Amino acid sequence: MGINFSDLDLDNIRSRIDIVELIESYIPLKKSGANYKAICPFHSEKTPSFVVNAQKQIYHCFGCHKGGEIFRFVMDIENITFPEAVRKLADRCGYILPESDSQASYKKSEKDELYQCIEKIAIFYHDYLIKKPQAQKARDYLRHRGIDTKSITRWKMGYAPPSGAKMLTDFIKNEGFGVDHLIKAGVLKTNEKTKRPVDRFFNRIMFPIFDEQERVISFGGRVMDSSLPKYINCPETMLYQKSKVLYGFSHSKQKIREKKSVLVVEGYFDVIQLHQSGVETAVAPCGTALTEDQINVLGRFADQFYLAFDSDQAGVNAALRKLDVILEGGIKANVVCLPQGEDPDSFVKKYGKDNFEKTIFASEPALDFRLKILISQFGIDDEYGRIKVAESMMELVSKQPNKMLAESWIKKIEEILGFSEEVLRSEFLKRRRKILNRATQSTQNKGETVLADPIPIWEKEIFKIILNTSDPEILETAKKCLKKEYFSNKMLCHLWEKIEETSCENYDGESILVERLVSMYKEDERIVSLLTEMVSSCSEEEKDFANLDASLKRLKKEYLQDRIKSCMESLDRAGEEEVFLLLKQLQELKQEKIQLGIF
Numbered sequence: 344m345g346i347n348f349s350d351l352d353l354d355n356i357r358s359r360i361d362i363v364e365l366i367e368s369y370i371p372l373k374k375s376g377a378n379y380k381a382i383c384p385f386h387s388e389k390t391p392s393f394v395v396n397a398q399k400q401i402y403h404c405f406g407c408h409k410g411g412e413i414f415r416f417v418m419d420i421e422n423i424t425f426p427e428a429v430r431k432l433a434d435r436c437g438y439i440l441p442e443s444d445s446q447a448s449y450k451k452s453e454k455d456e457l458y459q460c461i462e463k464i465a466i467f468y469h470d471y472l473i474k475k476p477q478a479q480k481a482r483d484y485l486r487h488r489g490i491d492t493k494s495i496t497r498w499k500m501g502y503a504p505p506s507g508a509k510m511l512t513d514f515i516k517n518e519g520f521g522v523d524h525l526i527k528a529g530v531l532k533t534n535e536k537t538k539r540p541v542d543r544f545f546n547r548i549m550f551p552i553f554d555e556q557e558r559v560i561s562f563g564g565r566v567m568d569s570s571l572p573k574y575i576n577c578p579e580t581m582l583y584q585k586s587k588v589l590y591g592f593s594h595s596k597q598k599i600r601e602k603k604s605v606l607v608v609e610g611y612f613d614v615i616q617l618h619q620s621g622v623e624t625a626v627a628p629c630g631t632a633l634t635e636d637q638i639n640v641l642g643r644f645a646d647q648f649y650l651a652f653d654s655d656q657a658g659v660n661a662a663l664r665k666l667d668v669i670l671e672g673g674i675k676a677n678v679v680c681l682p683q684g685e686d687p688d689s690f691v692k693k694y695g696k697d698n699f700e701k702t703i704f705a706s707e708p709a710l711d712f713r714l715k716i717l718i719s720q721f722g723i724d725d726e727y728g729r730i731k732v733a734e735s736m737m738e739l740v741s742k743q744p745n746k747m748l749a750e751s752w753i754k755k756i757e758e759i760l761g762f763s764e765e766v767l768r769s770e771f772l773k774r775r776r777k778i779l780n781r782a783t784q785s786t787q788n789k790g791e792t793v794l795a796d797p798i799p800i801w802e803k804e805i806f807k808i809i810l811n812t813s814d815p816e817i818l819e820t821a822k823k824c825l826k827k828e829y830f831s832n833k834m835l836c837h838l839w840e841k842i843e844e845t846s847c848e849n850y851d852g853e854s855i856l857v858e859r860l861v862s863m864y865k866e867d868e869r870i871v872s873l874l875t876e877m878v879s880s881c882s883e884e885e886k887d888f889a890n891l892d893a894s895l896k897r898l899k900k901e902y903l904q905d906r907i908k909s910c911m912e913s914l915d916r917a918g919e920e921e922v923f924l925l926l927k928q929l930q931e932l933k934q935e936k937i938q939l940g941i942f
């Protein structure tokens with residue numbers, strides 16, 4: 344855990360920032376009644392199920408069940424920790440967090456420590472590259488590749504000398520870290536025979552890999568000749584999961600957001616060369632095909648994807664793997680075709696930014712490109728080839744979530760391959776049904792785990808009233824009549840206990856219970872999700888505080904009936920002495936029921 348901020352600090356920040364304004368600076372919001380709606384930034388969807396509640400200053404997604412208040416939102420969308428989110432929001436509203444005097448005694452988490460160590464390792468490789476005479480070859484190599492000094496600094500590029508383990512270890516020990524940190528970071532590995540730590544990177548150009556906040560989290564290394572493997576990467580660590588990280592995203596996020604488009608390329612040199620030439624929306628996956636996670640991240644910022652890749656066969660194959668994932672996501676994507684023998688790096692170096700932008704302008708819609716490749720693979724001169732191509736294309740079309748897009752694709756396939764629309768449509772429906780079946784099966788399975796601890800509506804009803812009121816008196820009434828055992832659901836039981844001991848008024852005497860609870864449970868996403876759901880799904884009718892009495896009665900009745908039932912069951916199995924006690928209990932419960940006016 345990082346620093347603990349005081350409730351007062353958090354309250355102060357909260358009162359200075361409006362959640363609607365905050366979220367709107369990331370995604371477009373639409374007013375819908377008293378609330379705001381949006382396409383959820385945390386899962387892919389076509390119809391908005393993300394709701395922002397201005398009054399309670401919370402959000403909830405009915406699709407993926409993510410919910411919370413300002414801090415959680417910033418943590419999730421920026422992919423940062425709670426302390427980082429607090430600092431970021433404090434900066435945003437100009438609130439000055441008190442200097443913590445425990446700064447010195449502040450215990451660094453393992454993660455923080457690794458961040459700091461990796462930053463130092465990057466400095467070691469970088470300094471070696473720019474200062475040491477032994478790195479002359481590496482500097483010549485980079486110059487030869489057209490990388491200027493500014494880029495070397497900006498991307499913190501470095502050089503890992505041959506047999507650098509000793510130097511690196513001495514350097515890092517001087518900085519207060521140990522060999523185990525170097526192994527944890529992935530730059531050293533343990534030799535299996537000698538059990539001694541040895542270099543992972545040997546005589547290689549080093550590319551630090553950054554997270555979204557531009558912190559170094561890992562490294563990739565490239566040889567300077569034609570030996571293999573051309574690239575090696577650090578293994579995954581607690582900071583680095585390669586399927587989630589995009590090289591260059593830290594440096595291009597702002598431009599991607601502005602232009603609402605992103606250029607996906609293959610390698611580190613492509614990204615660096617493009618940025619150096621002024622094409623600043625370029626990113627690259629780190630030695631993998633583009634993953635769903637990466638596409639989701641980019642989809643938060645860009646409506647249009649451009650894919651540029653090497654024009655050789657390997658490049659085309661790599662692009663195809665990406666294409667299918669992107670097309671299935673219903674994302675607008677174009678393929679940038681470069682002349683034979685060129686990759687983005689070599690092309691932009693030779694012909695400059697303007698010519699590169701011309702090729703982007705002339706890029707082909709991804710589906711057309713996919714079709715062209717299939718035709719060149721199978722041919723369409725005979726039946727066999729046409730069927731092959733059509734089947735492949737229909738597989739893709741059936742996964743398209745956007746119906747209108749699917750429709751226009753079918754038309755195109757009809758035009759080019761000459762099958763009747765009727766045949767294609769029935770093929771489409773057949774495949775679509777299969778996919779839908781699979782999807783409902785998996786959601787049913789998910790449903791089961793949620794239902795494992797179901798919440799009766801009368802228990803939720805009470806909470807909806809209590810959470811939605813801003814009148815502390817209503818809460819006081821509820822506190823007088825309610826006991827935690829009335830709730831059969833464990834989470835609600837726990838929540839009620841917390842509510843009983845929480846003061847929930849702000850300076851104006853208004854209830855800010857929800858805000859308090861959400862921030863109190865910031866570590867427990869399930870409870871926060873339940874809270875934001877109960878607030879966001881509340882109809883006007885359910886909010887009616889006049890219903891409080893009736894709801895309380897219903898809750899108590901259900902509770903009493905439940906107790907009576909279990910008493911009766913125990914009675915069947917009870918020994919002589921127990922029987923007497925149970926009967927007495929039963930009598931009392933029935934009496935309570937009568938007092939409530941229930942028979």
Ligand SMILES: [Zn+2]
Nearest residue numbers: 383386404407
């Ligand atoms: Zn969602």
